[in-house]
Amino acid sequence: MRTIPAEQVRHLDLDSIEKASERHFWLHIINNALGGPIRLPVIVKKGAQPGPVLGVTAALHGNEINGIPVIQNLMDAIDVKKLSGTVVGVLVVNVPGLLLRQRYFNDHADLNRIAPGKNHGNESEIFMHRFLKRVGNFFEYHFDLHTASFGRKNAHYIRAFMDDPQTARMAKLQGAQIIVSKPPRDKTLRGILQKQGTKSITIELKDPHVFQKGVIEDATQGILNVVYDLKMMKGKINFPKNKTYLCQNSQWLYTNEGGILRVFPEVGTRVSVGEPLAEVHTIFGETTKQYFAKKDAVVVGKSIDPLNQTGSRIIHLGYDFTEIDMKKFFSSMT
Numbered sequence: 001m002r003t004i005p006a007e008q009v010r011h012l013d014l015d016s017i018e019k020a021s022e023r024h025f026w027l028h029i030i031n032n033a034l035g036g037p038i039r040l041p042v043i044v045k046k047g048a049q050p051g052p053v054l055g056v057t058a059a060l061h062g063n064e065i066n067g068i069p070v071i072q073n074l075m076d077a078i079d080v081k082k083l084s085g086t087v088v089g090v091l092v093v094n095v096p097g098l099l100l101r102q103r104y105f106n107d108h109a110d111l112n113r114i115a116p117g118k119n120h121g122n123e124s125e126i127f128m129h130r131f132l133k134r135v136g137n138f139f140e141y142h143f144d145l146h147t148a149s150f151g152r153k154n155a156h157y158i159r160a161f162m163d164d165p166q167t168a169r170m171a172k173l174q175g176a177q178i179i180v181s182k183p184p185r186d187k188t189l190r191g192i193l194q195k196q197g198t199k200s201i202t203i204e205l206k207d208p209h210v211f212q213k214g215v216i217e218d219a220t221q222g223i224l225n226v227v228y229d230l231k232m233m234k235g236k237i238n239f240p241k242n243k244t245y246l247c248q249n250s251q252w253l254y255t256n257e258g259g260i261l262r263v264f265p266e267v268g269t270r271v272s273v274g275e276p277l278a279e280v281h282t283i284f285g286e287t288t289k290q291y292f293a294k295k296d297a298v299v300v301g302k303s304i305d306p307l308n309q310t311g312s313r314i315i316h317l318g319y320d321f322t323e324i325d326m327k328k329f330f331s332s333m334t
């Protein structure tokens with residue numbers, strides 16, 4: 001087995017990295033309260049030929065870890081001698097959150113709601129600001145890998161600004177179950193990078209705090225499809241078997257009655273108007289509330305937590321959807 005020693009650095013200088021090489025870094029972002037460093041594990045693969053910088057980030061939410069093996073597999077599939085450009089993988093962004101097995105940063109902030117952070121801000125704001133300055137801002141193409149939160153399930157789905165043709169193409173190349181069109185109006189990492197001119201999409205990879213083989217393989221192939229499409233490396237774009245639903249918008253439905261919650265439809269499926277979505281029971285087993293689909297929709301995510309205080313999430317539905325015939329899309333590209 002060959003290991004590459006990880007170098008401890010404060011800044012990533014991609015220009016100074018030798019062509020056709022792989023480097024591993026511990027990128028120092030801030031210090032903890034003992035004065036010790038908080039460092040992010042980063043893999044850089046720099047090609048023999050010049051080309052774009054493609055970045056992949058995982059575990060911005062510390063308990064969403066399916067993206068970590070996606071980056072490892074992606075890096076294994078890339079041959080630096082045949083690569084044009086640079087692929088940067090940040091295996092874990094929210095290192096303190098991951099070690100605590102929690103979504104949030106260790107000051108309880110959601111790092112995906114505060115981008116671009118602040119130079120002179122609070123703990124999470126400074127962390128986000130420096131993360132962008134030291135690595136995130138280098139990306140020309142970007143994939144942010146997430147999963148559902150604890151107590152929920154997601155489909156393999158994409159959030160992307162579909163009005164931008166290149167971003168839309170990256171989203172479609174994932175062969176995911178669902179794409180939800182979202183303009184970059186928020187303080188997410190994707191939103192802020194897209195606003196700055198990076199082509200950025202979020203990939204949701206099913207369940208929190210597990211490694212799920214199928215979706216890990218699908219996401220690795222999806223990102224490789226973009227690597228091939230950008231002509232960074234030669235390879236065969238893999239035709240996904242399924243159709244992808246493209247939703248123009250999506251919404252969570254919340255309960256207005258507390259009790260034991262059961263949600264019926266599975267993620268990735270279609271529901272028709274009038275179809276039962278969920279029921280609330282008392283602790284004695286009596287049904288007190290039923291919820292039905294008000295419109296045709298696709299199920300993007302759902303609650304799997306039976307404990308529902310009034311106002312809990314039920315189901316995440318994608319609306320105004322069309323089916324993309326992926327085979328047709330791919331054959332029109334070649």
Ligand SMILES: [Zn+2]
Pocket residue numbers: 061064146147
């Ligand atoms: Zn997330």
